[in-house]
Amino acid sequence: MAKVIFITGASSGIGKAIASYLHDRGHTVYGTSRTPGHHKDTVSFSLLPLDVTQPATMDAAVREIIQQEGRIDVLINNAGVGITGPIEETPSDEIRKAFETNYYGPLHLIKTVLPHMRANSEGRIINITSIAGYMGLPYRGIYSATKAALEITTEAYRMETEQFGIKMVNVAPGDFATNIASGRYHAPVLEDSPYKTAYGNTLAMMNQHVDSGEDPLKMARIIESIIESQNPNVHYKVGAFLQKFSIALKRVLPDKLYQRMLMRHYKL
Template structure:
């Protein structure tokens, strides 16, 4: 019997690459998207807006009625956001949290009852290297992904008794189209945060030079195949992985100086 996989945000980037790979590996894959233009080959797309509880429940119930179970959930749907916190509209920050945090929670809450009933399940939350540190001009993104990372720790302990395992995978920059879809706070003329306008092109360049989405898909596949995954994993370039280590070992002011130097603050 094929394991049933649910992947949110499966029409591009990491989600699409993972859906394609897992389908090739013999999994029965269901992906989700807010809008569906056409069905891909190898897996099934369902309409789901993770910001809408009823939309999430309808999609999960559709899978359960068809398959009877969901074995693996990959919470991949997410949005980017940039800008100085003072100048970023609260509504934009709320949308980031609705998608990156509460959206993931909605899907988790929808699948957990069936996983508990079958006494098994794996849930992988896609976070970010940005979750490990408050990045200048990316504070909303860092905070939302950091919240999801900590929720993973809580859920892991709460649900282990039911045979369910949680882990997070934190990518560094990945070469996807997220830069074109994320919310950019406008660079305001005369803003006291003039460095933001200078930093924005570099943020987009970093994404363009990031790891291919297929590399993350293979990491997700290996996590699924692990019998007892640990709680957190990181997949990024050497400097991105090093930044997490440096934050752990350097005095906080030293690490801040490194980040401020990178963002010309």
């Protein structure tokens, strides 16, 4: 059965791949972008203006879809921002922006959509988090924190909304071949910084991982399976085997041993 699907951050990367795939599969898809006019000729689905740091734009987008379709069956919180740098040297304003985009924005959108789903006694909310949210990664600690916050909040929210026929799900991707690296906030590698060498090397490694990442179509197929499932899982991890295995290792290894493993991986 065709669904009315609302997905944020759909003008590029994983979001665009998911929206295009679901549109081609016969669903009614509304994507969002801060600048939809720049992308209207490159997408096959409807694109609405929305900035996840501006609540008024989220409220307006939800009103538009309800006016056009009468319902929202699936919300996919995909819009997000990357942020890297030594935590000590990362500007407080940039930390706040990361939380506004990756955490507070999705929460506001969930609150806006929930009454409409509750009125229909059903709905599916899919939050795109990150495998990085399962561990504190060096020079990506703020990003890890924003995604971890959304993961844990989703767990609680799912229990609160289950009584209304609404299922809330986390999907944590690893590295995918997208343009996310170009959109990250990178704290500058300062010449006089005590972190200069270690951060510079780690930054180069992170960018390389994204460049050699997996096909975003893999994410789109997982999302479709979640939409179609009668009783989806709470958590899904999508990525390379070693990235998913690292989560399992964190559960069983002593903390210090796991820390040493990460530090060796990042050559710290």
